[in-house]
Amino acid sequence: MHSVMARMNQMSSSVLVMGALLLVAVAMSSQWLAREPQLRVAFRRAQVVERGAGMRHRRAGSAQPQKQLVVEFDLEADFTQAWHWNVKNVYVSVVASYNTTQLAPEGAQRRASSTVVTSNGATSDDSHVVVEHHMVLWDRVISSQDEARIFSSDLRSKYSPRHSDGSMVPLDRPMTLHVEYMIFPVVGAFTFGSSALHAFVLNAEES
């Protein structure tokens, strides 16, 4: 501390290190300030419509109108209690999940027999493989506490669920809908959460 330079060096590096600690303290405040939001989603109906323009898959050809699946649902999402100083925004999404089975490829059958358990508990045996599909039907980014409450019925899906090769989602499946959210903090780690699953059977009406 004998010269201006030495003091400047030590004191400013100390300020920077303590500043980093301050950021950590802000990030940790999310632990005790976080509250569960109220979430509920319910399926209403589904329709297959033809859309000429809009989000089409590139590969499926651009000249022809696409058949798209539009899902309507009710959504209640209340984040007003979950909002605190360290929340920058919240990403809310409505996710549809269902399973399909595929025949396992030849090589797989020769492996030692094992059952694969997928993350929602469905098992597959050697000859068939269960493929899980999760698709975001609708999403929104909530940027302030004023708009933190979504209470709508008859919300329509923004993104039409389809497989990558352009084929439609199988139309007679049991599916589940649930609400997922991700809290994006000002500083710190992301937190996720989801609501209970709402099971339904997709019986899409052709339009």
Next chain:
Amino acid sequence: MDLRGQYLAERVFMIAQPLALVLSYMAGYLASDTRLVLIAYAAISAISLLVCVPSWPMYRRHPLQFVPQPPSSEHE
């Protein structure tokens, strides 16, 4: 800066730092604004650096008393 001044400057800084942390955190927490935390911390730190780093006259009140040099011929 003399020795007493250095000691004083270091003490002032050592007290100002945790105070800056606590005050800025509480100010932001109560106002529910994370940016206030950083702005307040930057402001308080800037002030404390301004007070402690340069050699102000208050740090030079007890200069070292050197023994007067005996008159002798130059060696170089």
Next chain:
Amino acid sequence: MGSMVDKLVEYGRDVRKSVSKLCSRYYLLQAIQVAQVLATALIFYRVCMFVADNESPVVVILSGSMLPGMRRGDIMFLWNSNAPLRTGDIVVYEIPGREVPIIHRVIRVHARGIESEQIMTKGDNNFVDDAPLYDGRDLLSRDFLVGRAVGSIPYAGYLTILLNESGVVKYAIVGALVLLSFFLD
């Protein structure tokens, strides 16, 4: 003539003195200390890479495709684990042939166990999903992922962006550091 030779000899002695001063222990010690700091930083970074299990555990956001959440200059921490990929995760992926990795959100997952997950991504601020960016692939598999974002610090990466994109700032900072190093002793 003699005085010119004397002057030259004295000039030679001065040059030798300043060169030997550069090689003196003091300056060598300074250089070793700087190298030590750099080596420590490198070790710390490598350990982070090992623990987080990916190539770049800290990334800076460069584009605005994930607004309003992620602005230019924010830094993201990436983590790789064997947990299943979920919709809503923010992931960083690299397409071979494109030099810049992309950070977007997962909106579709087709999973046959964990070994063969395939995903579709989309930027929050984009209207369409990332299919045009995939260079002919339908979906992404795990091999293309660099990591999954687990946390962020806002504005902390702005210095890196300035350094990379504006030559003036780069030279100014390096010049200032060199000048400071002269003044510090």
